[in-house]
Amino acid sequence: MNISHNFFLYFKNNEPVLFNYKEKKEYSVRKEYLKTLIDHSNTGEEKTNEDIIVRDFINADILTDKNNLETPYLNYYAHIFHNITKDTSVTMSDSTEEEWAGQYLEVCKRVKQEPLPRRGKVEDFEVVIKLPAPDEINLNLVDTLKKRKTVREFEETEVDIRQLSNLLFYTFGYIHGEEEEYGEFRRRSSPSGGCLQIIEPYITVFNVEGVKKGVYWYEPETHSLCKVTDEFSYQDLRDCLAGQFFGNKCSFGVFFAANLEVLAWKYKTPRNYKVVYLEAGHFSQTSQLIAVTQSLNTWITGAFTESAIEKLCQMDGIKKIPVFFTAYGKGELLSMHSIMRKKLDEYSTN
Template identity: 30%
Template sequence: MVPIAERREKEIGLRMRTSPHIVIYFQVRQLVLENYITRQSFQGGPATVLLLDYFTIWRTAAQALRDLTGYTEESIVDSIRNLRDHGLLIAEDSEQDRLENRFAKKWLWPNASRYYHFATKLDEPYSSPEEIRNYYEKYLKGTKQPAIYKTYPERPKIRLLPDSGAEAPLFQTLRLRHTTRDFSGGSISLKQLSRIIYYTWGKLSTYKTQEFGHLLHKASPSAGARHPIESYAVVNNVEGVRRGIYHYSVKDHSLELVKAGDFRERCVTFSAGQTWTRNASVLFLMTAVVERTAWKYRIPRVYRAFLLDAGHISQSFLLVSTALGLGAFCIGVISDLSIERELGIDGVNETAIFAVGVGCSSKEKGDFEKGAEVH
């Protein structure tokens, strides 16, 4: 065991700096300081802000004891320790220091987009059925819902022609598309899986540009043809394919085994507690490789491109799955941190974004469909 005196000497000689990834806001007459990368927060006051301002360059506690007059040695050392424990002060060459350095190099946008992305990550179940019912009873029951239509009743109208969707298979597929949450647990074929992946994430062709070299052409558009979205297939029930987590290699249209095993219960975790996902034949976890887009576009608005790309891809996925006679879904409520830990990605350069799934629809109606009328 290291003697207390020796430990204290090492502590006050450690070089530290204030994390550049801190936001400060007021909450019920309290000043809250939050590191949005580590998701740690601390309630402080003017003295806390003064201390963090002092450590905006690399300094030691010993220097603070010398320079910050009017405070006791014990109060300064205790405050520094608290700020370190809450991720607001970073020790030089620590794991957090290395993480934040990687982040600064990859995320080339200002704090607004950074804060939004990291502050909205989940690491626990979203809501249980009971919590959802309680929420409905407390906040929604008896209140007036917003209108589902917007109209200009006093303005002239041009009546558009009705469409039967009979002229082309695409129109029929669009009419048939719906979200499936009730699966039989049956298997899909490797041919079906291959086709779904190819028309959702696959390379249809490439083309060469003078400035940016070879770019990918896929079924779904992407800002600047950067295509930052990667896909990991959690295979639960596919004929001839062992269960496990696979990365889809766009380069050679193949599945690369990341982890073998039965991940059906982990699908529930990945989807933040949505139990029906365990019966999907495949759950696809989508991630974004940040630098692929940030390298070209350095304005904060382009962060939206990740979300838009995931949306484009999801619609392609749903339509292809529907055309193959399968049930499909997409879910935005995911446990980002659980997914990132399982995949072994850092959540900074490559980060969880969205999830979609496919399988054999059950003949039984799901909870959402029961009692519903189609008009």
């Protein structure tokens, strides 16, 4: 008999749990069951003859005659994540349209009974900078799309505070004003799962007119920057970006953070984690297009050291996590950084 590859063992409240990530089923495991499982592993130990336990394992598909190992295209942990979040909607696909609407309303009824988690406010910060009112932007969309291009080497350039103000307002601000239909769920320029607006920007300022260097949290209600950290260097940025140096000399950058507390307030299934990165992608695309309208170049990355970002941006890594980064400024419209080009040339000549 083989131990199924669809299970992993973890401990919850100091008790062992076997989890079938394909079927989303959990099994509490007693000591004698753990011993039997070890006996059936490749440990070289003598196999047990406790038929009742073996039968229970077979009934739960933990022990199987088949070798159900799948070879994922991504790594094993990404494969587990995909299956854990697969087919986990809050509603049933085999219901009628009326039944589905009723199921969704029941979810909303349950959510309404819980208070919406408190979002950050300007009064939470000692230093607050009120940004200038945004300018009106009227540019051709197709031309803007064509001009968007990722750069990997910035020039040391100071940008106007109005450029930063415009970018933050049209990407993360409440551009629709107050809408009675949505109440406190103020819409922004990008789609958001459940209109929860979980993406929050943390701005790393390096070279912006009228704004001191540091890390700021953007508060959309008053269109303000709230100081989080006094100092933030390009080396700090490199440390956050797993050594990547393509953001060096950018005028400012934005860490896209996800407010998981607000997301979990409405959506309780494992699938909600997929929404986090989809939403970050929407806002990233919008920010890059707005950057073009402000004559700014951009570089983006999803490769970083989360713990370093959480520390510098004062995120707890549980309720709020970093999910993306974009750098803004003036740069060369080249596909490769000069250091990378030099290294490539060295390889080519060897």
